[in-house]
Structure formats: structure tokens, C-alpha cells
Amino acid sequence: MDKPLKTPPSYPIASVDHALRAATILQLEGGATVSQMAERLGVARSTAHRLLAMLVYRDFAMQDEDHLYRAGPVLELAAHSQSLVSRLRAAALPHLHRVVDVLDETTNLIVRTGDTARFIASVECRQALRVGSREGMVFPAHRTTAGLLLLAELTDEELEEVYSPDRYRDRPADRPDLPKLRTELKRLRRNRFAVNKERSERGLVAVGVPVCDQDGTALAGLSVSMPGTRYDPHRLQSLVATLTTTAHALQKDLADLH
Known part of the structure; x- marks a missing residue:
């Protein structure tokens, strides 16, 4: 781990x-x-x-x-980036609230920029023991549920460019093992969901699915985060089903905006 x-x-x-x-x-x-x-x-x-x-x-x-x-x-942030993130967040928030109503776990929307994943929306659940809002936080993409799902969209050449040794010259220990990462991404590409057990934060488990555009390309990741003590592997199938249904509804809303 x-x-x-x-x-x-x-x-x-x-x-x-x-x-x-x-x-x-x-x-x-x-x-x-x-x-x-x-x-x-x-x-x-x-x-x-x-x-x-x-x-x-x-x-x-x-x-x-x-x-x-x-x-x-x-x-400083490019105007087009503001627009994209703002549209994504505005469309996603009602869906995030509905997931929280159903699962009562903190729900997030994440986008990828290069080798990082940024939480652009987060709705906390009502339970006393809960994962707090991660909105605005940035993590290495390969250490988050949604980041991995978004990296899975890349070709081997694109992945190599994102994790070019030149970019990690001053921090080689932060560069992931690419053969191992490729194997994991291949599995995620097939499964269309990811589970993160304490890779980003101690005591936290997250489950996520991709949110795609009309062409089927992943734009963002939708995830639920919970304390590891409350995660039950037997619930995984229902968690993924709820997230997938929500992602499809969000995708429809995004398509209607164009």
C-alpha cells in the first residue's frame, strides 16, 4: 500500500x-x-x-x-478554464447532493490537469464521523480514485509524456512506477470504476466512476469518500451502481448545455 x-x-x-x-x-x-x-x-x-x-x-x-x-x-487562471470548471461544477452540484441523500457519504467531483487531480466540488454527508470537504485540494493524479480513472483515458505515449523523467528530475521519488501504473490503468479501463484505500489520505476509502462527454471521453471523476472503518466491500457493487447512474444523469445535463 x-x-x-x-x-x-x-x-x-x-x-x-x-x-x-x-x-x-x-x-x-x-x-x-x-x-x-x-x-x-x-x-x-x-x-x-x-x-x-x-x-x-x-x-x-x-x-x-x-x-x-x-x-x-x-x-491568474485562464478564462476558458474558469468557464469549463464553473459549468461542470454547476451541473454536478444537484447530482452530488442526491448521491449524499442516497448514500450519506461525502461526494466529490474531480478534474485532472497534467499529473494532478483537483477537487472542484465536494458535498459533505451528515454523519458525525465523515470525510470533510476536499473542494479546492490538489493531489497527485495517480494517488486518487478519479485521477486514476482520468489517467486511464490516456494512450501509453500520452502517459509517458505526463510522467516524463524530465519533469521529475528534482523529485524522482514522486514519479510512479509506469509499468505498474499501466497495468492498473488497463484494469480500470475495463472495469470503469476505481477503489482507493488510503492512497491519498490515511483512514480514507473512496470509490469513483468517470463522467464522460458525448464522445465517451472522460471529463471528470465522480467519487464518494468515507472513513475506512465504514467501508464494506460487499457494498461496492451498489456504490458503483449509484455513482454510474448519477454520472449518466450528469452527462445528459452536460450534453443539454451544448
């Missing part, structure tokens, strides 16, 4: 977490009002206003003439 990458800090600082999440929302989605940010972060409107004011002061955000806060120069 791979060593997990991230463990939540023992003493998290809520204000810092809120500021980082606010910056991520602005970067990924293109803009938000104070009220929208307060709702997303689950904080008072006054708290959201102070957070955004500090982000503006440090150039992580800017406020336009309509009082909408947008990503500032520090967070």
Missing part, C-alpha cells in the same frame, strides 16, 4: 481554511458576492466580507463595479 499523502492538521485554523477556500472558489468559478461566499463557507456575512477584503488587499481577489468579487492577479 502506498503511503498516504495528506493528513488533516491536529490543530486546524478555521480562519485560514476559510480564506484559502474563498480564494479557491474565486479562482475556479470566476466570482462571488459576499452573501454567496458566506453561504458557501458556512460563515456570517460579516466574516465573509472581512475575508474577501483581506484577499483584495493581498491581490488574491478584486472587486468589480457590481460588487462581485473575482480572482485577483495572484490567482
Whole structure:
């Protein structure tokens, strides 16, 4: 088993977490009002206003003439990327909430950029012991459920380019074993689902399926995350079935947007 990458800090600082999440929302989605940010972060409107004011002061955000806060120069992100991520997230959120209603486990939507996987949406379940929101977090693609499913779309040549030794010259230990990875991706390509047991975070198990476009190419990954103590392998088939049904419904919504 791979060593997990991230463990939540023992003493998290809520204000810092809120500021980082606010910056991520602005970067990924293109803009938000104070009220929208307060709702997303689950904080008072006054708290959201102070957070955004500090982000503006440090150039992580800017406020336009309509009082909408947008990503500032520090967070430079191409407009087309904002648009794609924003459309994906907006279309997916109702489906993520429905999965949480059915499974009562935290549900996520993930996209891949190069060798990394970014969580662009996350809806927490209601259970006391649960996996918290991963929205905005970035992990190595080969260490996440959805990242693996998206890597499985690549040809051997494309995979070789993503994991070119030149890109890992300063961090060779981070480069995965490509023959082993190819074997795993071949199996995922056939199964159309993936299970991640503590590869990204200690004590966490995730199950995921791809979300495809009209041509059948995977655009994103849909996953549920749960504490390992609650994962039952006998439930795998039903988990995959629920996620697959949801992915197909999301794919239809995305197609209707074009």
C-alpha cells in the first residue's frame, strides 16, 4: 500500500481554511458576492466580507463595479478554464447532493490537469464521523480514485509524456512506477470504476466512476469518500451502481448545455 499523502492538521485554523477556500472558489468559478461566499463557507456575512477584503488587499481577489468579487492577479487562471470548471461544477452540484441523500457519504467531483487531480466540488454527508470537504485540494493524479480513472483515458505515449523523467528530475521519488501504473490503468479501463484505500489520505476509502462527454471521453471523476472503518466491500457493487447512474444523469445535463 502506498503511503498516504495528506493528513488533516491536529490543530486546524478555521480562519485560514476559510480564506484559502474563498480564494479557491474565486479562482475556479470566476466570482462571488459576499452573501454567496458566506453561504458557501458556512460563515456570517460579516466574516465573509472581512475575508474577501483581506484577499483584495493581498491581490488574491478584486472587486468589480457590481460588487462581485473575482480572482485577483495572484490567482491568474485562464478564462476558458474558469468557464469549463464553473459549468461542470454547476451541473454536478444537484447530482452530488442526491448521491449524499442516497448514500450519506461525502461526494466529490474531480478534474485532472497534467499529473494532478483537483477537487472542484465536494458535498459533505451528515454523519458525525465523515470525510470533510476536499473542494479546492490538489493531489497527485495517480494517488486518487478519479485521477486514476482520468489517467486511464490516456494512450501509453500520452502517459509517458505526463510522467516524463524530465519533469521529475528534482523529485524522482514522486514519479510512479509506469509499468505498474499501466497495468492498473488497463484494469480500470475495463472495469470503469476505481477503489482507493488510503492512497491519498490515511483512514480514507473512496470509490469513483468517470463522467464522460458525448464522445465517451472522460471529463471528470465522480467519487464518494468515507472513513475506512465504514467501508464494506460487499457494498461496492451498489456504490458503483449509484455513482454510474448519477454520472449518466450528469452527462445528459452536460450534453443539454451544448
